[in-house]
Amino acid sequence: MVKSETQVPRVSSQADVTQRTESSLSPVPEPSPSPVRTYLLNCGSSALADRAFSILMMLCALSIFGIVLLILIELISGSKLTIQKFGPSFFFGSAWDPVNGDFGALPFIYGTVVSSVLSLIIAVPLAVGLAVFLTEMCPAWLRGFLGFFTELLAAIPSVVYGLWGIFVLIPLLRQYANPFLIKILGWSGIFVPPNYGIGMFAAGVILSIMILPIISSLTREVMSAVPHSQREAVLALGATRWEMIRMGVLRNARIGIVGAVILGLGRALGETMAVTMVIGNRPQIVRSLLAPAYSMASVIANEFNEASDPLNLSALIEIGLALFIVTIIVNALARVLVWAVTRGAPVRGT
C-alpha cells in the first residue's frame, strides 16, 4: 500500500502535489487532472485504508450526537409514567408525597432557580471585576499566578466544595453573616430567622464560588478578543483607564459577557453535590432565604436510590429530563453568544 502511494509524487507535477496536500484533509482526495494519479489513488489499498480511517473517526465524532440522543431517549422512556399521569401539571404542583403517589416538582424548580439566580447576583460583579483586573490592570507576573489560581478553583470537585461548605462556610454564615443580614435586611422578609446556617442562602454562596471561575475565565477570553485599536482609540480621545475599559472594552464585549454569565447559570442549575450538602433538603417554598430548601438535582441525588415505587422513580427521572433540556438550551444559547464575540478563536471548555 505504501508502494502505490510513493509513486504519486513521481508521476504528478509540482502543482499537483500542492493541490493534493490542500485537499488531503478531506476523506477522499478530489479527482485530479492526471488520470494516472487518479487511478493510483483509487486502486491502492491505502485508498481503502484512508477511507476506512476517516469513517472510523467520523463514527467516533458522531458518538457525541449518539450520547445526547441516548440520554434523551432513556430519560423520556424512564419518565413515561409521570408524563402520562400528570402531564404539564407536574411542574406546577407542590405536593411531593411518595406514599400517596402524588408528585409535583414546583418546590424543586423554585429552589434551583432561586439558588442559581442568587449565585449569579453574587458572582457576576466579582467575576467581571476579576476579569477586568486580570486583562487590563494586572502586572504580567501576577496575571499568570492569579489565572492559575482561578483555574484551580474551577478544578476543585463539587463534593469538596460541599465538605468545605458544611464545616467552614455554614458555621461562618450562622455566626456572623446571617445575623448581620437579619439585622439590616430583616424588614424585607427575605432574611428572617430561624437561622440554621444551612438553606437557600448557603447554597447560593457556595454556588457563586463554584461558577465564578467559569464566568471570569470566559469573560477574560471575550475581553482579550477586543482589538487593541479600540482601547487605543478611546485613550487617544483623553479617556481615563476606567472610561477606556467601559467604552472600549466592556461595551464591545458585552454580548460575550452575557454568554459567559449564561454559561455560569447553566453550571449553577445542574450543580448537585455541593448544593445537596448545604441547601437543607426540605421541599418548601418560603420567602426567607435563610430557610432550608431543595433543588432539582439534589432531590434526585437524595431520593433516587430509595425510590422503590415506579411512579416515584419516574417522577425523579422527569425532573432529570427537565434539568437536561433546560441546561441544553441554556448552554447552547451561551455558546452562541460567546462565539459571536470570539468568532474564529477556539472557545476553551472548562
Add this chain to the structure above:
Amino acid sequence: MATTTMPPPRRARASNRFLRVVIDHLATVAAVGSTIVVMAPLIAIFGYLLFKGASSLNVAFFTQIPKPVGESGGGMANSIVGSGVLLAIASLMGVPIGIAGGIYIAEFGRNKRLANMVRFTADVLNGVPSIVMGIAIYTLLVAGKGYTALSGGVALGIMMIPTITRTTEEMLLMVPLNVREAALGLGVPNWRSVLSITLRTASPGVITGCMLAFARVAGETAPLLFTAFGNQYWSTSLTQPIAALPLQIFVYALSPYDEWHRLAWAGALVLIVLIVVSVALVRYVAGRGVLKGAS
C-alpha cells in the same frame, strides 16, 4: 489621565476632570477588591484542606478499609483502588473515542457543517449536569440488573468524551500545515500521516487534555451515586458495586461521626492533590509551547 500637564479641553471643567479621575480610581479599587474577595475563599479552601487533611493522613488511610462505626482508625484503601478501577474503565472508553472525535473535526471536517455541529454539541454536552448522566446510565445499564462498577466507569467515560474531543481538536489545529505536507510529500498515506505525524506532534497537548478530563471526572460524585453505588468492603469486580473516593467523602461528610469527618478531609486532600498536579502539569506543558519540537 495626566491632569496637571495637559491643558484642559475647551468645555471640560476642572471639577468634571477631578470627578473622572476619582471614578477611575474607584474602578481600580473595585477591580482589585473583587480579585481579593475571589481569592479569599480559594485560599481558605486550600488552607483548610491542607490543615485538616494533612493532620488526618497516615499510612492506615492508604492501606486499610473503613472500620465500623465507633472504632477509630481505618482508611480508604478500597475507595482509592475503586476510584482507580472506575477511572481506568472511563479512560479506556473516553480517551480513544474522544481523540478520534477530535481528529475528525480537525483533520477531516475542517469548515464542514457536520464538524461544526459536532464541536457545538460537544461544548453543550460539557455543560450537561453530571447527575443527568447518572440517571441515563442507570436506566440503561443498572435498572433491573443491579449496581456495577462497569456502569460507573461507563458514566465517567461518557463524560470524558466531549472534553477530550475539544482539546484534541484545538491541539491538532496548532500543528503547522507544513508538517502534514511534508509527510504526504514523502508518500505516506493520509491515515498514517494523521496518526504518526500530526497526532504525534500534538501529543503533549493531547495527553494534557486527557489528563484534564481525567482530573475532572476523578472528582465526580453525582454520576456514581446510582451506578457504582459505593462499597464498604474490598471489591475490584466489575459486576459488583464498587467504592469510590468522592462517594466516600460525600457519605462521610454527611455522617455524624468525627472519625469519619477526619477521613473525609483526608480523602478530599488526596483528591485535590491528584487534581492540582494534573492542572499544574497541563499549564506547564501548555506554557512551554506544546509544539516546540515541531516548529
